[in-house]
Amino acid sequence: MPLCLSVPPLRQPIFEYLCPEGAALSQRMTKDQPMKPAQPRRKSARTQTPAWADGLKRLYDSVLDEPLPDTFAQLLEKLDDPANG
Amino acid sequence: MAESDIAAPPRPAIDPAAFKRELTGVIPHLRAFARGLCGRADLADDLVQEALLKAWSAQARFEPGTSMRAWTFVILRNAYLTDMRRNRFRADYDEGVAERTLVAPASQEDPMHLSDLHRALLTLPPERREALLLVGAGGFSYEEAAQICGCAVGTIKSRVGRARAALSQMIEDGQIPRRSTDDAVAHAAIMGELEETVQSGTFD
Numbered sequence: 001m002p003l004c005l006s007v008p009p010l011r012q013p014i015f016e017y018l019c020p021e022g023a024a025l026s027q028r029m030t031k032d033q034p035m036k037p038a039q040p041r042r043k044s045a046r047t048q049t050p051a052w053a054d055g056l057k058r059l060y061d062s063v064l065d066e067p068l069p070d071t072f073a074q075l076l077e078k079l080d081d082p083a084n085g
Numbered sequence: 086m087a088e089s090d091i092a093a094p095p096r097p098a099i100d101p102a103a104f105k106r107e108l109t110g111v112i113p114h115l116r117a118f119a120r121g122l123c124g125r126a127d128l129a130d131d132l133v134q135e136a137l138l139k140a141w142s143a144q145a146r147f148e149p150g151t152s153m154r155a156w157t158f159v160i161l162r163n164a165y166l167t168d169m170r171r172n173r174f175r176a177d178y179d180e181g182v183a184e185r186t187l188v189a190p191a192s193q194e195d196p197m198h199l200s201d202l203h204r205a206l207l208t209l210p211p212e213r214r215e216a217l218l219l220v221g222a223g224g225f226s227y228e229e230a231a232q233i234c235g236c237a238v239g240t241i242k243s244r245v246g247r248a249r250a251a252l253s254q255m256i257e258d259g260q261i262p263r264r265s266t267d268d269a270v271a272h273a274a275i276m277g278e279l280e281e282t283v284q285s286g287t288f289d
Contacts, residue, residue, distance in 0.1 A: 066113075
């Protein structure tokens with residue numbers, strides 16, 4: 001299953017998007033994360049992500065949206081050449 | 086041990102045309118992942134081409150029905166690491182592409198350039214950067230990302246967590262590296278970390 005990159009609108013916290021199981025997992029993660037033991041990780045996950053998390057997706061997606069350079073078509077053609085088998 | 090255990094049954098080979106179709110379909114994703122890894126569009130595309138050729142010659146090892154994207158990402162990643170070590174190419178940043186796409190998230194006071202984010206991303210240690218790319222941009226699950234990177238799920242979670250924390254911190258503090266000067270900083274950070282991981286053998 002290629003290209004399964006259906007992206008929900010990222011107004012929801014990215015954490016929920018990444019972990020559809022939602023809050024349960026999020027809480028487990030809180031316990032499992034040794035990084036910031038004292039800080040309520042749930043809160044930071046919800047408040048700090050939106051601006052750049054969305055940007056990260058856009059960075060990635062902006063490349064997906066670019067037309068493929070011709071060099072790729074040329075390479076794909078070459079693949080059928082038995083010499084490349 | 087029976088004879089049959091030694092001679093593994095041949096895997097049902099994927100039809101080359103189908104393989105090529107699937108391979109073609111993931112090229113944009115390979116380009117996006119590579120761009121995130123190495124920063125520069127031209128180097129990224131070279132890397133993708135290399136990965137495509139390797140994938141093509143290894144097509145007998147691809148299991149039909151599994152994720153072509155994940156499979157090729159592993160190949161791309163290995164090619165990247167090999168090139169990093171061999172050529173030590175800089176994780177240079179392609180200003181042009183990201184600069185054209187301005188991010189001004191709605192309902193956000195200080196709009197942020199994608200190029201800022203990309204630069205910030207490039208300062209992260211490579212294994213955190215790739216973990217964040219896979220999970221936060223590529224949409225892979227932690228489990229899939231762990232398979233791609235050949236490490237434990239917990240390790241991926243930790244890397245993503247640290248990458249997110251570092252980016253958040255950088256953005257909060259307004260300490261996003263500037264264009265050219267901090268390329269050196271980013272580069273030093275990346276190469277330093279790579280050296281460590283290579284030496285400790287954890288990044289293979």
